[in-house]
Amino acid sequence: MTVTTPTTETPAGVIPLPAAGARLTTLVGAVATFASTWLAWTWTDEFPGNLTVTGYPGGLQLLTLVGSLLVLAFTLSTQGVRGLRWLTPGGRNSAVRLLALGVFATTAFTVIAIAVELGGLANLEPGGWIALVASLILALGALGLPADVPAGEDPPANAWQKFVHSLKAPTAREAKELPSWAELLIIAGSFGLGLYAFTYGIDAEDGSPFLGYVIFIAFLAPAIGRAGLTKQLARLTGKHKNVTATAAFVAAFAFPFTQSSDQYASLGTNILIFATVALGLNVVVGLAGLLDLGYVAFLGVGAYTAALVSGAPSSPIGTTFPFWAAVLTGALASLVFGVVIGAPTLRLRGDYLAIVTLGFGEIFRIAMQNMDGTSGPDLTNGPNGIPSIPELEIFGFNFGEPHTILGVELGRFSNYFLLMLLFTAVVVMVFRRADQSRIGRAWVAIREDETAARAMGINGFRLKLLAFALGATLAGFAGTIQAHVTYTVTPTQYKFVEAVPPNSAFLLAAVILGGMGTVTGPLIGASLLYLIPNKLQFLADYQLFIFGVALILLMRFRPEGLIADRRKQLEFKETGQLDVPKGEEPGLTKVGV
Amino acid sequence: MTSDTIPVTQTGATVLDARGVTMRFGGLTAVRDVDLQVNEGEIVGLIGPNGAGKTTLFNCMTGLYTPTDGKVNYKGKVLPARSHLVTQAGVARTFQNIRLFANMTVLENVLVGRHTRTKEGLWSALLRGPGFKRAERESEARAMELLEFTGLAEKRDHLARNLPYGEQRKLEIARALASEPGLLLLDEPTAGMNPQETRATQDLVFAIRDQGIAVLVIEHDMRFIFNLCDRVAVLVQGEKLVEGTAAQVQSDERVVAAYLGTPFEGAPGAEEAAEVAAAEHSKESDR
Numbered sequence: 080m081t082v083t084t085p086t087t088e089t090p091a092g093v094i095p096l097p098a099a100g101a102r103l104t105t106l107v108g109a110v111a112t113f114a115s116t117w118l119a120w121t122w123t124d125e126f127p128g129n130l131t132v133t134g135y136p137g138g139l140q141l142l143t144l145v146g147s148l149l150v151l152a153f154t155l156s157t158q159g160v161r162g163l164r165w166l167t168p169g170g171r172n173s174a175v176r177l178l179a180l181g182v183f184a185t186t187a188f189t190v191i192a193i194a195v196e197l198g199g200l201a202n203l204e205p206g207g208w209i210a211l212v213a214s215l216i217l218a219l220g221a222l223g224l225p226a227d228v229p230a231g232e233d234p235p236a237n238a239w240q241k242f243v244h245s246l247k248a249p250t251a252r253e254a255k256e257l258p259s260w261a262e263l264l265i266i267a268g269s270f271g272l273g274l275y276a277f278t279y280g281i282d283a284e285d286g287s288p289f290l291g292y293v294i295f296i297a298f299l300a301p302a303i304g305r306a307g308l309t310k311q312l313a314r315l316t317g318k319h320k321n322v323t324a325t326a327a328f329v330a331a332f333a334f335p336f337t338q339s340s341d342q343y344a345s346l347g348t349n350i351l352i353f354a355t356v357a358l359g360l361n362v363v364v365g366l367a368g369l370l371d372l373g374y375v376a377f378l379g380v381g382a383y384t385a386a387l388v389s390g391a392p393s394s395p396i397g398t399t400f401p402f403w404a405a406v407l408t409g410a411l412a413s414l415v416f417g418v419v420i421g422a423p424t425l426r427l428r429g430d431y432l433a434i435v436t437l438g439f440g441e442i443f444r445i446a447m448q449n450m451d452g453t454s455g456p457d458l459t460n461g462p463n464g465i466p467s468i469p470e471l472e473i474f475g476f477n478f479g480e481p482h483t484i485l486g487v488e489l490g491r492f493s494n495y496f497l498l499m500l501l502f503t504a505v506v507v508m509v510f511r512r513a514d515q516s517r518i519g520r521a522w523v524a525i526r527e528d529e530t531a532a533r534a535m536g537i538n539g540f541r542l543k544l545l546a547f548a549l550g551a552t553l554a555g556f557a558g559t560i561q562a563h564v565t566y567t568v569t570p571t572q573y574k575f576v577e578a579v580p581p582n583s584a585f586l587l588a589a590v591i592l593g594g595m596g597t598v599t600g601p602l603i604g605a606s607l608l609y610l611i612p613n614k615l616q617f618l619a620d621y622q623l624f625i626f627g628v629a630l631i632l633l634m635r636f637r638p639e640g641l642i643a644d645r646r647k648q649l650e651f652k653e654t655g656q657l658d659v660p661k662g663e664e665p666g667l668t669k670v671g672v
Numbered sequence: 673m674t675s676d677t678i679p680v681t682q683t684g685a686t687v688l689d690a691r692g693v694t695m696r697f698g699g700l701t702a703v704r705d706v707d708l709q710v711n712e713g714e715i716v717g718l719i720g721p722n723g724a725g726k727t728t729l730f731n732c733m734t735g736l737y738t739p740t741d742g743k744v745n746y747k748g749k750v751l752p753a754r755s756h757l758v759t760q761a762g763v764a765r766t767f768q769n770i771r772l773f774a775n776m777t778v779l780e781n782v783l784v785g786r787h788t789r790t791k792e793g794l795w796s797a798l799l800r801g802p803g804f805k806r807a808e809r810e811s812e813a814r815a816m817e818l819l820e821f822t823g824l825a826e827k828r829d830h831l832a833r834n835l836p837y838g839e840q841r842k843l844e845i846a847r848a849l850a851s852e853p854g855l856l857l858l859d860e861p862t863a864g865m866n867p868q869e870t871r872a873t874q875d876l877v878f879a880i881r882d883q884g885i886a887v888l889v890i891e892h893d894m895r896f897i898f899n900l901c902d903r904v905a906v907l908v909q910g911e912k913l914v915e916g917t918a919a920q921v922q923s924d925e926r927v928v929a930a931y932l933g934t935p936f937e938g939a940p941g942a943e944e945a946a947e948v949a950a951a952e953h954s955k956e957s958d959r
Contacts, residue, residue: 509798516797516804517783517790517811524773524784531771534734536759536788536851545794 093242096223105154105179105224108217112147112182115213116140118206121193127284130193131204139189139291143210146182146295150217153178153306169307170248172224177246177305179221181298186214188294192287251307254314262315267326269312274330274337280610281343289614324507331500341481341490346613348492351499352561353581354605355506357589358598359553362510364587365595366519367546368526369425370433372575373440375583377551379573380416381409381558383447386465386568387458393465395457402473406559413555414548416443421547425540428529440575440583447570464569471498471563478563495564502560506553507598513549514596522546523596578622580609588626592633594640603641684712685747687855687886688733688763692742695728695910697951702728704910705742708888710855715877715887717901719894719921721930723945725910726890727768728952730857734758734765747854760788764853766844768860768890774833778824778843781832782815785850815850822846822876838869845876849885856880858889862896874900898922906930909944 096104120130120140128138136144153175156166167174190211194200226245235241257265276296283289303309316323335344360374388408390399400408424435451461459465470479470491478494489497513519521542524532533539562568571577576584585608593604612622633640688710695703703725710716718726732739738753745751751758764785773781790811796804819825822842827835832843841861848856858877862870870893877900881887891897897904898918905915908930914921921927 512798512800513794516794516808517787517792518794518797520776520780520784521787523776523780524787527773527775528771530736530755531767531773532784533755534736534759534765534767534771535785535847536756537784538756549794 094223098225101223104220108220109147109150111213115210116144119204120207127288142295143186150178167306169251170227170305173227173246173248174302174306176221177302179217183214183218185295186210248305251310254311270326270330335493335496336487341492344496345492348496350606350609353609354602355503355557356554357586357601357605358506359550360586361590361601363550367522372433372437375573376440376443377413377554378558380413381555382562382568384409384412385559385562386468389468391468409559410552410556414552417548417551421544425543444570444573466567594642597642600642689745693739694741696740702948706912710886710888714902717897717904718890720907723948724907762854764848764851765857770840772832779828781847782850785847786811818846855886
């Protein structure tokens with residue numbers, strides 16, 4: 080293994096400690112933190128997760144436990160311990176530092192949450208204090224570790240600059256060539272871990288357990304990125320694209336089988352609907368660069384169409400279509416609606432288009448509200464919507480009833496989850512194939528410079544209309560299932576903005592937060608945007624406020640979104656360096672902020 | 673190669689035939705009654721002081737503007753006033769201020785240029801049949817040929833925005849060539865280049881001409897123009913002043929006057945030039 084020898088002295092850590100001493104402190108702190116998770120932190124099991132048992136970690140203690148183990152492993156890896164070296168191909172101390180801070184933050188959060196929720200520090204058992212002190216020692220030790228990269232010409236002056244500098248990491252070295260079965264195994268294993276982490280989050284109880292999880296992940300993810308693991312994984316997934324897609328699909332498919340109750344499968348289903356629609360919007364916004372603020376209307380068109388032909392008792396259309404016909408009708412209705420809206424508005428550019436689509440989105444909602452037989456034709460029952468939409472039944476498989484498959488009982492939402500997953504897979508495939516074609520290139524060209532695109536022979540209006548229509552169709556497609564999942568369609572489900580996704584504002588936010596023009600970006604963005612408000616119900620009135628603050632922070636620090644498009648990754652960061660492509664994909668986390 | 677002795681009338685078939693092209697922006701006439709022919713296998717230069725209406729004339733010929741009056745024929749057919757149809761018909765152009773697709777790779781930029789010469793639609797992209805794959809392979813092969821031709825093959829996977837200036841100009845030419853034009857319009861291809869780069873561009877334009885593509889070029893670099901062009905037209909204040917071989921144009925006293933600033937009747941002042949630029953700008957942002 081080659082140790083990168085810095086040409087100049089790497090500055091010491093934020094806290095001036097000798098390197099060996101800092102390392103020892105870190106290790107001692109990690110071991111002590113690990114031990115403390117086996118003690119009781121509080122006396123009552125009223126705090127969620129039951130932290131009272133000595134000799135068995137539970138609830139938020141588990142996060143501290145995993146974190147301290149990771150710190151141990153990473154620290155030993157930086158020392159070149161055989162068998163662990165692969166953990167830190169990029170940054171070393173910076174990764175350890177972030178992890179250690181994460182452990183401290185999670186532990187401190189747990190201790191504070193115990194004191195606040197149970198009403199006072201008296202509720203802490205000695206184990207809680209030990210955990211706090213041990214993780215503090217760990218964090219201090221990690222802050223004393225030397226930085227990974229030399230200071231260069233501009234040495235950090237104050238403590239904050241030193242801290243920021245100490246988190247910078249060098250680029251990961253190339254991984255050794257592995258046999259392809261090993262690479263596939265790594266991909267499969269990573270997706271398994273990913274599924275586990277995600278399931279853990281979905282299953283976490285509302286309030287402090289979920290918040291603790293978010294804090295932990297917020298440190299863990301960048302730490303893994305600093306260590307260079309994300310980059311190496313991205314290289315592997317870039318090499319085996321189809322395997323990666325299959326692995327992701329299988330991981331998602333396995334999700335309902337890991338659930339003991341249907342409650343979280345319902346969350347999963349709603350996330351999938353939201354994510355699928357966001358991916359449809361990504362065709363319009365991410366590829367063609369058209370700002371559509373009324374996109375949820377297309378979801379509504381699909382849902383209303385499916386509801387009308389579903390045979391619901393209150394539907395004025397008496398017929399019942401078979402499922403496949405309902406899906407096609409819903410998608411087709413959305414397509415027609417998309418073309419009707421797109422044809423006049425797509426001659427506009429930029430801001431004008433945004434305003435017109437915003438208006439059309441509202442027109443759809445209000446029209447559905449008014450078609451109640453008094454102020455318009457009787458079609459949608461007005462504000463009451465179309466209730467009691469019957470359950471889907473395909474080949475005698477009733478989606479409303481629990482079925483036992485492979486010894487696991489799958490409830491109503493698990494059934495719909497699996498069906499929706501197929502829809503998501505179709506939309507992912509449509510997106511990827513459209514993107515990597517003559518049409519996709521023309522869309523991106525229009526996004527980049529419409530005048531030049533026209534001069535290259537691209538019929539701007541026609542292609543923009545095509546993007547708009549495809550996006551609408553995909554949303555309508557997803558809407559046909561949404562109608563069945565939610566039992567009822569009402570106009571208020573399709574607002575521009577409200578606290579619960581999907582709505583136009585959140586859809587757009589999912590695309591931008593996740594990363595425009597990518598497949599994974601909107602999927603991750605939508606998951607986060609659905610899960611976080613759902614798990615933090617206690618914030619109630621402040622949800623939208625916090626959402627706004629989070630978006631502002633994201634746009635400030637990572638304008639390209641969580642997942643950067645290969646095309647976009649350099650757009651926002653004028654580094655002045657040439658990109659040196661060797662076919663590798665960009666990592667999740669960029670080195671150095 | 674070129675020679676100053678080629679008579680003006682020496683021609684193949686006429687490729688581009690612009691007759692009486694007039695462009696007015698409100699009360700301002702940017703181009704007035706200009707006739708211009710480009711023949712097969714010819715390199716024609718278009719020069720003139722700033723604000724003379726050269727780029728406006730280009731925009732009229734490529735469908736970016738609809739001329740107020742007059743018409744433009746390409747190989748005997750009237751060119752429609754829609755830029756994508758003009759490209760489809762076989763006239764490609766580059767822009768004075770480089771307009772690449774900055775966040776696409778070099779190869780993708782050229783592939784976009786192939787748009788009119790391929791016809792795989794959305795369905796074919798979604799179904800990925802053998803026809804689609806073949807068309808993609810052929811497009812890529814053709815694009816790589818063009819990148820080899822312009823010397824950018826090494827940089828195929830770089831983002832266009834990260835190329836140095838000179839290579840961005842070359843990439844614009846490669847992208848325009850990808851649409852398999854019969855006529856290439858170059859708008860100041862050497863602006864901002866050093867003498868070596870200018871020389872390389874000159875060789876590139878000759879090589880393009882040798883492929884049977886007629887070239888019409890706007891340029892301010894007189895040495896470049898007079899080395900390159902079989903014929904030069906001088907545009908002053910929206911009107912064609914002279915047209916002829918390099919020698920004829922160089923020795924014409926009206927041209928010298930227009931360039932060196934000897935006042936002649938109605939010379940365009942700085943204000944008028946600015947006015948034209950402003951009008952063009954607002955016209956462009958309308959479209």
